[in-house]
Amino acid sequence: MLPAAHLLRRGPHSRPFRLRPKGAEAIACGEIPPWRCAFVAILSRLGNKDFSPASLEARHCRLTRFGAAMLFCDRLSEQQVTEAKAANREKCLEALLSDFRKAFPELTFELQLDFTIINAQALKLQDRLIVMIYGGLALHPKLGAESLTFIILHEAGHHFARGCRSRRDPSLACECASDYWAVTVGTDTLLQRSGRHLRMRVALEELNQVMSSGHPSKGSYTRKRKTSTSGCWSRAWSLRSRALFERTRPPTIEGCCVTYI
Amino acid sequence: MGGFINSQSDNEICEVLNKRFSDDVNANGQTYLDELRQFFRNKEKLFSNSHKLNRIFHRLAISVTGGASVPKTKNSRLRWFHLLKGNLPAAVDQAIRGQLTAILSPASPGNPAGGAEYVTFSTVHQPTTTGDQFELFDANSSTPTVLSDANGKSYCTIILQCNVDKALDDAPGENDPPASDGNVEKGPIPFAKPKPIKKKSPPKKSAKKSVKKVSKKAAKKTAKKKGKGK
Numbered sequence: 001m002l003p004a005a006h007l008l009r010r011g012p013h014s015r016p017f018r019l020r021p022k023g024a025e026a027i028a029c030g031e032i033p034p035w036r037c038a039f040v041a042i043l044s045r046l047g048n049k050d051f052s053p054a055s056l057e058a059r060h061c062r063l064t065r066f067g068a069a070m071l072f073c074d075r076l077s078e079q080q081v082t083e084a085k086a087a088n089r090e091k092c093l094e095a096l097l098s099d100f101r102k103a104f105p106e107l108t109f110e111l112q113l114d115f116t117i118i119n120a121q122a123l124k125l126q127d128r129l130i131v132m133i134y135g136g137l138a139l140h141p142k143l144g145a146e147s148l149t150f151i152i153l154h155e156a157g158h159h160f161a162r163g164c165r166s167r168r169d170p171s172l173a174c175e176c177a178s179d180y181w182a183v184t185v186g187t188d189t190l191l192q193r194s195g196r197h198l199r200m201r202v203a204l205e206e207l208n209q210v211m212s213s214g215h216p217s218k219g220s221y222t223r224k225r226k227t228s229t230s231g232c233w234s235r236a237w238s239l240r241s242r243a244l245f246e247r248t249r250p251p252t253i254e255g256c257c258v259t260y261i
Numbered sequence: 262m263g264g265f266i267n268s269q270s271d272n273e274i275c276e277v278l279n280k281r282f283s284d285d286v287n288a289n290g291q292t293y294l295d296e297l298r299q300f301f302r303n304k305e306k307l308f309s310n311s312h313k314l315n316r317i318f319h320r321l322a323i324s325v326t327g328g329a330s331v332p333k334t335k336n337s338r339l340r341w342f343h344l345l346k347g348n349l350p351a352a353v354d355q356a357i358r359g360q361l362t363a364i365l366s367p368a369s370p371g372n373p374a375g376g377a378e379y380v381t382f383s384t385v386h387q388p389t390t391t392g393d394q395f396e397l398f399d400a401n402s403s404t405p406t407v408l409s410d411a412n413g414k415s416y417c418t419i420i421l422q423c424n425v426d427k428a429l430d431d432a433p434g435e436n437d438p439p440a441s442d443g444n445v446e447k448g449p450i451p452f453a454k455p456k457p458i459k460k461k462s463p464p465k466k467s468a469k470k471s472v473k474k475v476s477k478k479a480a481k482k483t484a485k486k487k488g489k490g491k
Contacts, residue, residue, distance in 0.1 A: 126399070132387070
């Protein structure tokens, strides 16, 4: 067993940090990034006291497996699916989607519980504007109603948000524009039309457990730049969660959003 | 695709195809899609039955990346090549060839897809009409639907639907890169060199200098004139 300070020295990416012995000082002078502290806080809150390198490594592997979705995906285990279904999760989901259908009648919300992919998706099929929520995400044991509300709003934002377009599909808004729409116009519309109030702080706390180190931040073929100079935050969850919490305006430059090519 | 959690290999595949079939302008002032159309019409019918889909995908991908294979992760790449190499249902294989051939062929009243300005590629998990594991939207049709985006540009969408909640099979023995299609290949697909981004030159210093120079020269002239006047 190692103290939490050890975790601060050793990131989930196993890259040793040059850390002065006094952890608090290092945080104060900005030597330890804030997200690392948040990671410790989350682990502590979850009651996890095992901060040994082996345990961290295992946890990191488990978390980094999130993010590979669709054709190359990890899925929720059968046991997790069964447990979630037994806990009346489906009723909660139906209530949630009923509110969304009331608030956004232009969209088609499809709950695909039989697919255990941990993701949700916005897509256009001819004239239909679809928001697809897959079972792996809808039944995820670490995600509650608040985070699911935000995720669905984000997907709706892909259809409704103005501004920067997605490089993957220019008919959809980019990640940052969708996020901003979700926490502003989307949240307000949902509240007005259905009475459902999104508590963003709770949603972010729930999402932190899934996204913290799993959000991919690499994979560039021609662009070697790791940080965006355009203000796009979709590449790293730490930036994204901050932008969501602070309701940061999205970048307005056309085509500036994260791309893998 | 608009997925909430970024999915590395899926994104790489979709983006490399989106880029190759995009209306982005390359260094020659031509769009990526027009350049591909030119190659298709004048040199090689890329989606004929004598071509293998995995090989075409690889050639299209490296024509964008300049050499790097896609997806970047080897295991994912082998699985993707394996799927494309004859492991899709025959109807899906034919639909992919049909839709992409229509997009690259000349536009006509019977083929509006030939005039589409760009194409998007994505995947979606949902039940298929045929009940097969895979299906190309819509119902394995060989005719792509032409849509208009918010800017009035026409585009086509190629959507691979997946019916089965199962990860792609591992394929450790798959060729990487896929073997050549032989004589049917008429050279590499032209590397779409992106349009260089113009760097902002720092004009301020030189402008200042020239101002200084001018002012010095002017000062000299006036001094000379003054001297002559004396």
